[in-house]
Amino acid sequence: MNYADRNLPYWRRNLAVCVFGSFTTLVSLTMLLPFLPLYVQQLGFTAQADVVQWSAVAFGATFFGTAITAPLWGRLADRFGRKPMLIRAAIGMAIVMSLIGLARDVTDLVVLRLIAGLIGGYASASIVMIGSQVPREKAGWALGVLSTGALSGNLIGPLVGGFLPQWVGIRGTFFVGAAVIAVAALATILLVREDFQRGVDGSQRTKNSADKQDSTRWPIIAALLVTAMMVLLANMSIEPIITVYIGHLGVAFDDQARVAGVVMAASALGSILTAARLGALADRIGGWNVIIGCLVLTGILMLPQAYVTQWWQLAVLRGLMGMTLAGLLPAIAKLIRGAVQAHNTGKILGYLQSAQFSGQVIGPLIGGQIGAHSGLHHVFLVTGALLVLCAGINGWIKSRFDGAPAGLDQSTAPR
Known part of the structure; x- marks a missing residue:
């Protein structure tokens, strides 16, 4: 029995958890957009040109890190299973998000945003898991639901970032985001099920002449x-x-x-x-x-x-x-x-x-x-x-x- 057949009983529950996790992690990553220039100013820059450039660098650092490591995490998921990659992404992002709230200067902010990208990628890991477990006839619907969760996170994140700092402060907003991601990590650990057999599912497949096509x-x-x-x-x-x-x-x-x-x-x-x-x-x-x-x-x-x-x-x-x-x-x-x-x-x-x-x-x-x-x-x-x-x-x-x-x-x- 292959990986998809063994995990067929779990895909609906796994989908629900992955939608929640993708939503919360993307809310936390995008909520800083409205106040990022203000945070850069708090960390020592006042000239508009400096604020604009450092805001762009800090924001892009996360996605630069993710672009570098996404293929690596994909290969490790094939070798060790999809669930460990979800847990790694959620726990890592929760820790780094808390540290961003403690940044001392813009250098700390940029480096921590880069680390968040290097070790994160919960939404990407979710696509790999759901795409490999869901029945073929429901793949489009399931991945569409997962995409809606991610889009909703991108929608809600800036709204949260626009209002939350007025209540808890800019630094406090990062701690709130970390706490929400921690909840997603806990849900992933307790609720996501995966039957992964490393000796079978982690083996390399042979390539055929279709690669030339x-x-x-x-x-x-x-x-x-x-x-x-x-x-x-x-x-x-x-x-x-x-x-x-x-x-x-x-x-x-x-x-x-x-x-x-x-x-x-x-x-x-x-x-x-x-x-x-x-x-x-x-x-x-x-x-x-x-x-x-x-x-x-x-x-x-x-x-x-x-x-x-x-x-x-x-x-x-x-x-x-x-x-x-x-x-x-x-x-x-x-x-x-x-x-x-x-x-x-x-x-x-x-x-x-x-x-x-x-x-x-x-x-x-x-x-x-x-x-x-x-x-x-x-x-x-x-x-x-x-x-x-x-x-x-x-x-x-x-x-x-x-x-x-x-x-x-x-x-x-x-x-």
Whole structure:
């Protein structure tokens, strides 16, 4: 009996715990967004250029660490089991989150955020566990539920970060986040079940000639990985410095963190509203068409964000942008699963996660540098141009390479 069959009785309960754990860890990771520039100021920097740049570096450090170690944790999960990886991520993040609340200077903040990324990755580990345990006929639904938990965490996190510091202080907010992650760790230890036989499940599978077939599809895969990176880059290019931008729109200093939380949450809310619908649209009209259309629309929506005069205008535009961004990742995953052989799907989806985390690193860095040296409104203009360029690349790849791989973007492709 293989791993999936042995763990079939446990997948529903494991899914519930993983949704809760993904939600809480992402709330804790994103709740600092509204007050991150304020925390950097508390730690010793007052000049706007310094605050903008160090906020971007501190925010991106976590995702840089995760992008580096995600493939490693995936290999260890195959060797030692999925549950140990969940426990490692939850406990590690709870400890590091507490230490961030004790940071003495910006260097401590950046290093601890980097460590959080290196040892974290609860949501990624959840995808590996649920994806390998759930019955094939329910895989799409289960992973969709798991994705909703992660998106909800991204939505609630900035809202929590906008209000909680007023009650417990900025440093106290990190301790609250650590306590919530600790609850997720306890739930994982006590409730998640896994029947893992290291001698069987941890053995290496032999490769076959199908790997050579996959090599001919690397132009398609590479374009999709770059596009996945652009999805997160577009969303994250302004978020670490959005509090500063809102200040330029006339919002009072005491209200900046709260308003920034609302604006940031608008993007995640828009994605939650349209993700399922755009995923179904990709099934009907093809993943390439959805990807190209969403990239162009998102690029266009970036432009007016550079010229808003009120914070609520920015919130509305970020919400609309979240709606168009939501169609990209489901369509990308659909195309990737159809472009590779079944035994290589996990490996390529691992690269997909690394690409997304890389976007979360590059986006804040680009936004921070452009905002500091050229003005905040240029961040929107450059990001919009990159999205339209990416749409053109996808159109060229579609016309040049699409059709050769069997099963790519067709109704018969693996779901």
